[in-house]
Amino acid sequence: MARTARVADIPSFGAIDRMAGNLSRQVAQAVRDAVRKGDIGPGDALPSTRLLAASLRVSRGTVLEAYEQLIAEGFLEAKRGVGTRVAQALALERAPSETRARRRRSAVADLPENAAAFAALAREFTPLAQVPFAISVPVGLTAPADVWRRLGNRLRAKGPGAPAGYADPLGARSLREAIAGYVRKSRSVRCEPEQVIVTSGTQQGLFLASQVLLGLRDQAWVENPAYRGVTAVLEHTGHRDGMVRVPVDAEGIDVEAGIRLAPYARAAFVTPSHQYPLGVPMSMARRSALLTWARAQRAWVVEDDYDSELRYEGYPFPSLQGLDPDRVIYLGTFSKILFPSLRLGYLIAPDDLVDAFCGARVLMDRHPPNADQHVLAAFMAEGHLERHIRKVRNVYSEQRTHLIATLGALLPKDLAWVEPGDQGMHLVLWLASGIDDRAIVERAAKAGVSVRAVSPMFSPGSERPGLVLGFGGFDSAQMLAAAQRLAGVISDERKARHKQRKQSRKSRD
Ligand SMILES: Cc1ncc(COP(=O)(O)O)c(C=O)c1O
Known part of the structure; x- marks a missing residue:
């Protein structure tokens, strides 16, 4: 046609x-x-x-x-x-896009303070090119493929996914039931479908939690280092001064340090299953200490459980929410296990907070788009999600082992070394101190490799340079080629540092 x-x-x-x-x-x-x-x-x-x-x-x-x-x-x-x-x-x-982008950048100078800050955020959150080592790229074996397409065609054409009027702000009932069943079974979350709010991903859940839980003068604990999506939310919703960065060690967030720094905080934002970005799970002792503090202070714990399905050694840790459903707001996402462009996740709130979250959500976008909710509900109800998770867990496990070995063999050990973690779809590559990880990110992008800098995830003054590398979606040959290019970029950094040192010695003599 x-x-x-x-x-x-x-x-x-x-x-x-x-x-x-x-x-x-x-x-x-x-x-x-x-x-x-x-x-x-x-x-x-x-x-x-x-x-x-x-x-x-x-x-x-x-x-x-x-x-x-x-x-x-x-x-x-x-x-x-x-x-x-x-x-x-x-x-x-017409003006080439580069000129327009330049014009946009120079216009920022005239904007109100808020607008300039949001514009900077837009640049920071530009999606990475979908080449290794971007995270959560659903290609080949990790894409949900035919079943997804078939369900989509059927449900969009007629039935619940077809065009309709406004729907429930909490999300489609069938999806909330499927999610409640899934998290009860796989994550020991204690909840009913009435407590599930379908979000457009964890990012929205974090934003909603900051709106609903925090008053203007309230403090909130945030891990150090932490996902930029959470620190950016607090910085840009009026809680920059109330954000208390709490150090993370091999057992997860240091609860005693949190109590020392801000005993009366209103909330703690944590990634207990798989600390982001370091990859450590929170120990049982820390989990109890955190919940004991939260109960005593009537504080809330916001549990970001972003990729807990992907544990390769032993079973996934049960959720914090299951230990105290009254104090924990649980956030889950389909971005990791299915694909990020789906923009569907969920927030599970204690009963007395459901209406508050519902109201805040209505103000943002009324409710999630209808059609994909029904496709996902059917995907889950027919057992495809569990099969998909089993499949991608095997793929990622192999890719992770392969990538760790490849990086170990290729990288100059005095400049870069791997912190493997035992789960998820990313690992951290630490860089020797003095290396500018943001500069490496830019040079790697020019070489066709996508990585994220770790230093912006730390509070100012406590930065460590490193890179986050995703290992989903790409085959071994692609990852090998990308690792070789990344090793080249990092080795060039050594040469640059060498030259710099020589020059500064010369100027001293
Ligand atoms: C720790 C963490 N939380 C939340 C998210 C955001 O997930 P979503 O795509 O559901 O907004 C990510 C995405 O990378 C993440 O790494």
């Missing part, structure tokens, strides 16, 4: 003033303005002369005259059977 070109709606056409003289000239100018403002672009089809004349209530001849003028100017092109379009050649004259 022939593809139909986009027929442009041109809002600026509403501005034609019948008292202001020559109408066809006005129509022509409106088309030029619309192209200049970006309302329509090169290749877009214009409405037919008949349609546009009817909608502007002018004669067809008026529109015809305007189009002919613009064709003569090279602004429009007309081809038999395809209609009239904005000339493709104009694409070359």
Whole structure:
């Protein structure tokens, strides 16, 4: 079937003033303005002369005259059977995207403080190119594939996933039931479907938790280091000063240190199954200490359980929520185990907080998009999720072993070494002190390798350089090639440091 070109709606056409003289000239100018403002672009089809004349209530001849003028100017092109379009050649004259990005950056200087801070955040959270070692890229064996597509086609066409009116802000009942059943069984979470709020991922859950749980002057414990998604939420929702960074050691968050630093904090944001980014699970002693503190202070624990399904040695740790469902807000996501673009996760709240979370959620986006919720509910109810998890766990386990061995063999040991962890889909590669991990990230990106810097995950003054490497989605050959390029980038850093030291010695002598 022939593809139909986009027929442009041109809002600026509403501005034609019948008292202001020559109408066809006005129509022509409106088309030029619309192209200049970006309302329509090169290749877009214009409405037919008949349609546009009817909608502007002018004669067809008026529109015809305007189009002919613009064709003569090279602004429009007309081809038999395809209609009239904005000339493709104009694409070359438009500002290249790099210039536009530069203009956007310089405009930041004039923005209000909040807007400038959010603009900086947008740059920080730019998604990585989907090449090794980006995290959670569903390709090949780790993509849910045919079943997902089949369920999607069926449920979107008719039934619960078809277009409908507003739905339950807590999420589709069938999905909330499937999630409650799943987390009860696999994570020992104690909950009913009424406590499950479907979110558009853990990021939204973290944002909602900051809105619902924290007053303006409240303090909150946050692990040091921590996921930037949580520290950024607190920084940008008015809790920068109330954020108390609590050190993490081999047993997870140091609860005694937290009590010393902020005994009356209102909440603690933690990743107990698999500390992010270090990968350690929180010990049983720390779990009890944390919950004992939370009970005594009537504080909340926000448990980010982002990739607990993927433990390779032994069984996954049960959730903190299962130990005290009244004090823990549990956050889960399908980004890791299925794919991030799905944008579906869940927040499980104690009964007395469900309405509060529901209200905060309504203000953000009313409810999650309907169709994929039903596809996911069916995927879970028919047992595909559990099968998928078993499959990807095997794939990731092999890839992890392979990557650790490859990095060990390729990397200059005095500059970079692996902190493997025992679960998840990423590992940390520590870099020797003095190496700028952000610079390595940029140079690696130029070499076609995606990594994230660890130092921004620490509080200012306590940074350690390192890189987060994901090992999902890519085959061994791709990971080997990427590891070789990364080793090259890191070795170049050694040469640069060597040169620098030589120069500074020279200038001292
Ligand atoms: C520790 C941690 N929490 C939360 C998230 C965000 O997950 P989501 O995609 O569900 O927003 C991530 C994603 O990388 C993560 O690493």
